[in-house]
Amino acid sequence: MSFVQARTMPGVLELLPLDQVAFQAMLDAIRRNFERFGFLPIETPVMEYSSVLLTKQGGETERQVYFVQSTGALQAAREGDLPELALRFDLTVPLARYVAEHEHALVFPFRRYQMQRVYRGERAQRGRFREFYQCDIDVIGKDQLSVRHDAELPAVIYSVFRDLDIGAFTIQLNNRKLMRGFLQQLGLADGERQGAVLREVDKLDKRGLDAVRDSLTGVDFALAPAAVAQLLDFVGFRSHSLQHALARLQALGEGNEALQQGRAELTEVLQLIHAFGVPESHYALNLSIARGLDYYTGTVYETTLNEHPQIGSICSGGRYENLASHYTRSRLPGVGISIGATRLYWQLREAGLLKGARSTVQALVAQMDEAELPRYLELATELRGAGINTEAVVEPGKLARQFKYADRAGIRFVLVLGPDEIAKGTVTVKDLRKQDQFEVARADLVATLRVEIEQAAAMRGSDSH
RNA sequence: GUGGACGUAGCUCAGCUGGUUAGAGUACUGGAUUGUGAUUCCAGUUGUCGUGGGUUCGAGUCCCAUCGUCCACCCCA
Numbered sequence: 001m002s003f004v005q006a007r008t009m010p011g012v013l014e015l016l017p018l019d020q021v022a023f024q025a026m027l028d029a030i031r032r033n034f035e036r037f038g039f040l041p042i043e044t045p046v047m048e049y050s051s052v053l054l055t056k057q058g059g060e061t062e063r064q065v066y067f068v069q070s071t072g073a074l075q076a077a078r079e080g081d082l083p084e085l086a087l088r089f090d091l092t093v094p095l096a097r098y099v100a101e102h103e104h105a106l107v108f109p110f111r112r113y114q115m116q117r118v119y120r121g122e123r124a125q126r127g128r129f130r131e132f133y134q135c136d137i138d139v140i141g142k143d144q145l146s147v148r149h150d151a152e153l154p155a156v157i158y159s160v161f162r163d164l165d166i167g168a169f170t171i172q173l174n175n176r177k178l179m180r181g182f183l184q185q186l187g188l189a190d191g192e193r194q195g196a197v198l199r200e201v202d203k204l205d206k207r208g209l210d211a212v213r214d215s216l217t218g219v220d221f222a223l224a225p226a227a228v229a230q231l232l233d234f235v236g237f238r239s240h241s242l243q244h245a246l247a248r249l250q251a252l253g254e255g256n257e258a259l260q261q262g263r264a265e266l267t268e269v270l271q272l273i274h275a276f277g278v279p280e281s282h283y284a285l286n287l288s289i290a291r292g293l294d295y296y297t298g299t300v301y302e303t304t305l306n307e308h309p310q311i312g313s314i315c316s317g318g319r320y321e322n323l324a325s326h327y328t329r330s331r332l333p334g335v336g337i338s339i340g341a342t343r344l345y346w347q348l349r350e351a352g353l354l355k356g357a358r359s360t361v362q363a364l365v366a367q368m369d370e371a372e373l374p375r376y377l378e379l380a381t382e383l384r385g386a387g388i389n390t391e392a393v394v395e396p397g398k399l400a401r402q403f404k405y406a407d408r409a410g411i412r413f414v415l416v417l418g419p420d421e422i423a424k425g426t427v428t429v430k431d432l433r434k435q436d437q438f439e440v441a442r443a444d445l446v447a448t449l450r451v452e453i454e455q456a457a458a459m460r461g462s463d464s465h
Numbered sequence: 466g467u468g469g470a471c472g473u474a475g476c477u478c479a480g481c482u483g484g485u486u487a488g489a490g491u492a493c494u495g496g497a498u499u500g501u502g503a504u505u506c507c508a509g510u511u512g513u514c515g516u517g518g519g520u521u522c523g524a525g526u527c528c529c530a531u532c533g534u535c536c537a538c539c540c541c542a
Contacts, residue, residue: 063466063539064540064541125536126536127542292540313541316542399502403501430501437501
């Protein structure tokens with residue numbers, strides 16, 4: 001008998017239960033904050049019609065999309081036909097389809113959040129996934145959408161990452177209109193060429209000044225050294241305070257229309273972010289941020305961890321002029337931001353920034369004496385009634401084995417109710433983490449255990465600061 | 466899609482210029498008398514040396530092919 005090797009394809013993340021608990025806690029925190037800011041949930045199918053998904057032909061997306069075909073459809077398909085269905089590679093395209101399809105039933109501005117898995121045919125590489133969670137929020141307007149929403153999203157992001165408690169971070173902002181205006185002034189008028197230059201400039205913080213300069217003056221771009229020097233000087237700016245950022249924008253001088261517009265938007269957004277309650281220390285103007293996707297037209301965002309720049313962007317997004325131009329005549333401008341939860345989790349774990357795994361099971365009722373099982377089950381029921389996640393040992397076994405089980409399963413509190421305790425009307429509570437145990441009156445158990453659990457949670461919250 | 470490195474227990478690796486029956490740590494399993502895990506001590510299990518072929522008296526080691534993994538680029542969460 002030979003076995004098939006039990007394995008998953010590369011690029012998927014599968015976790016052990018305690019790690020899954022940590023990952024889920026992360027998703028919970030993200031969801032909680034999205035809802036706190038008044039965003040509503042939607043879900044869309046993992047599969048969409050290929051024709052809906054592949055609206056931009058021949059690009060990166062087509063190279064990376066996974067097609068789906070039932071066996072029947074596969075046999076019926078003619079040579080050269082694309083499969084009818086494909087897996088979504090992000091949540092923005094399905095959102096566009098969703099808004100176009102349900103336009104008349106939606107209330108605008110439409111504020112939705114969506115946390116689901118997406119699929120990309122990436123070549124395997126560290127920290128890159130073929131199946132991963134995206135957590136998106138977008139605000140979609142009908143005909144118009146105030147730039148003030150561009151300032152609202154950073155406030156949500158600030159709230160999320162503060163809650164996640166993963167150390168100092170900075171939400172970096174820029175504006176594509178400003179950048180295009182500046183490039184125009186340098187004599188770069190062609191839109192596509194501008195995009196390519198911006199993508200190159202975007203690598204400044206990752207690859208360094210020299211590499212970007214070499215590339216821009218090299219054969220692919222062939223820009224004049226003087227223009228490149230001017231450009232690199234411009235995009236090298238990083239603000240260290242709101243005043244600093246505003247002063248830089250002020251100092252730009254007259255300039256063309258695009259530059260003026262970009263500056264006005266950025267100025268308003270930066271000021272409003274402050275008004276939305278984000279501390280100055282957590283956001284900055286970074287004139288090299290561009291984002292690769294061409295559909296961004298105004299504000300762009302990228303969030304990084306101050307202490308771990310090698311992790312790169314943990315959240316990014318931006319403003320787009322017309323979300324669903326492929327599906328409807330209506331003009332639907334929007335602004336959105338996305339957290340790649342799978343990568344974020346993985347990176348945090350690699351960097352050692354995740355706290356030790358802890359089970360969702362809070363207490364284990366040990367089985368001291370098989371004859372007393374009903375008593376143990378009753379105790380477990382009482383704890384559950386009080387909101388404490390409790391498992392009762394139902395199979396008899398050595399006590400040492402039960403403790404070992406609790407330890408390995410990550411359960412912190414073990415409750416022992418043996419002949420001694422029964423005689424005294426008490427319960428012994430062992431705290432495996434503290435390596436300590438105490439006896440408490442049976443009647444006081446729930447209240448006492450609750451206090452212990454709360455204290456444990458509070459300790460956990462504070463030990464990372 | 467383009468270019469580069471590496472494949473030895475579940476994991477991290479050692480294995481000399483080819484030479485007996487391929488090793489360590491870790492993990493896992495069992496034990497160290499009464500109602501206590503992790504820590505300590507003792508014992509045990511673990512491999513078609515990625516796969517196929519070649520050179521050789523002899524290959525984990527050298528050669529070829531193939532598959533797989535990882536890294537860089539492209540792109541991106």
